[in-house]
Amino acid sequence: MSKLIRFSKRVIDALPPQPQDAKARENEYSDTEVSGLKLLINKQGRKFFYLRYRHAGRQRSMKLGNYGELDIGEARLLALKHRTQLSEGIDPQESAAESGITFRRFIEDHYLPHAYASKRSANSDHSKFKIHLFQLFGGRLLTSITRQEIQRYHDELISRRAPATANRHLALFKRCFNLAILWGYMDRNPATGIRMHTENNQSQRFLNVDEARRLWAVLDNEQNQIAAKAIKLMLVTGVRREEALQAKWEDIDFDGQLWHLPMTKSGRQRFVMLSGVALNILENLPTKCRGSYLFPGRKSGQPLNNARKSFQRALRAAGLTHIRIHDLRHTFASLAINHGATLYEVQHLLGHASTKTTQRYAHLAADSLREAAARVGNMVSK
Incomplete structure (x- = not known):
């Protein structure tokens, strides 16, 4: 017998698993707000949203979707959408099965417009689809992609990329399929249950002064000077790749020598101090760049999508290996500390919201800390 409750996060989180000795595999609860919306809880405590309905006498x-991946508001909206289909004589399950939409079409027509309207990292998502996912899954029907295929892709990717990169791809898969369920294009998420790879976020590569100078020198001869100058700016400011590529001229205050970042990874705005070298990079950008974005892409009105190809060419020319664009941010921090900056100063230069994030550079400050401790010791002993 289904129990009537008003679905809320507090109420659902408190609901217990189905007892192990119960005959039924699952316990069922009905929402008081949307007719037919059910929550099922199995003996392992997993919770699922279902829609019960009658169509053509059956x-x-x-x-x-799974509770947690689909929140209560999304479940209600989806249930109401399907009930609208029922009022028009359409079986929502058959409608989803017959839609025949491909993965590429769903992403281009539905996911990306939503992402650009709601996500700061939409440009990064777009790049993942173009470079990786469309090649394998673009022409496939959305509903034909299997969990095994996604698991295989997730496992294979770490042979070419870091575990963190593979995990970002998997998270993107899960989000896309959750939205496909929410919008009525499929009724299950094939990425559900696939585990993230273990990440080692402490593994870092810093360029030393000589390596940084070599990279700087070869960038002068890079064929794509827009990308080259973007890379140089990342190196001398420590900003993230997306922060650099999304930057606009209106964010630059040449008189105050400040760069305003209206939205960062932490969800807060911050200001970047522009050194003379950074200002020189900006002042020497080609005149044709003086549009909206500092570093425009090939498409009119769009920013540079990715500087990776130029970066890889520059690394080869400089004889450098095992460097990622994000390591330029680590390099900026390490060079600053090795030349006298404190961890407090680096925290604010990088825009870290917490000192905990900056602590990864603490070992670089060991020598200056020893010198400070020695000065105190000398003063006291005298």
Whole structure:
């Protein structure tokens, strides 16, 4: 017998698993706000949203999504959408199965417009689809992609990329399929249950002064000077790649020598101090760049999508290996500390919201800390 409750996060989180000795595999609860919206809880404590409905004289049900991946508001919206289809004589399950939409079409027509309207990292998502995912899954029907295929892709990717990169791809898969469920294009998420790879975020590569100078020198001869100058700016400011590529001229205050970042990874705005070298890079950008974005891409009105190809060419020319663009940020921090900056100063230069993040550079400050401790010791002993 289904129990009537008003779905809320507090109430659902407190609901217990189905007892192990119960005959039924799952316990069912009904939402008081949306007719037919159910929550099922199995003996392992997993919770699922379902829609129970009647069509053409038959009692039917369809899974909407897992609780946690689909929140209560999204489940209600999806249930209401399907009930609208029922009022028009359409079976929502058959409608989803017959839609025949491909992965590429769903991403280009539905996911990306939503992402650009709601995500700061939409440009990064777009790049993942173009460079990696469309090649393998673009022409496939959305509903035909299997969990095994996604697992295989996730496992294979770490042979070419860092575990963190593979995990970002998997998270993107999960989000896309959750939205496909929410919007009625499929009724299950094939990426559900696939585990993230273990990440080692402490593994870092810093360029020393000589290596940084070699990279700087070869960038002068890079064929794509827009990308080369973007890379140089990252090296001398420590900003993240997306922060640099999304920067606009309106964010630059030449008189105050400040760069305003209206939205950062932490969700807060901050200001970047512009050195004379950084200002020189900006002042010497080609006149044609003086549009909206500091570093425009090939498409009119769009920023440079990715500087990776130029970066890889520059690394080869400089004889450098095992360097990522994000390591330029680590290099900026390490060079600053090795030349007298404190961890407090580096925290603010990089825009870290917490000192905990900056502590990864603490070992670089060991020599200056020893010198400070020695000065105190000398003063006291005298």
